[in-house]
Amino acid sequence: MSTEKRFCDKCMQRTEHDVVEDPEAIYTYKRRRKYVCSQCKHSSFKRGLRPSAESVY
Numbered sequence: 001m002s003t004e005k006r007f008c009d010k011c012m013q014r015t016e017h018d019v020v021e022d023p024e025a026i027y028t029y030k031r032r033r034k035y036v037c038s039q040c041k042h043s044s045f046k047r048g049l050r051p052s053a054e055s056v057y
C-alpha cells in the first residue's frame, strides 16, 4: 500500500491518503483508486495523479 498527498474534502486541506487499487476497476480504461484520508478516514474515489507515467507495461 502506498500513500499520496491529496486534497481531502472533509479536512479541507492536503493530507496523507492511503491509496487502494480498486480490483474491479483495474482493467477498465480509467483506473480508479480509492483514497482513504489518514486524518479523518474519509474515503473517496479519484483517478490517479499520473495515469500515463504509471501505465508503462
Ligand SMILES: [Zn+2]
Pocket: 008, 009, 010, 011, 012, 015, 037, 038, 039, 040, 041, 042
Ligand atoms: Zn480527511
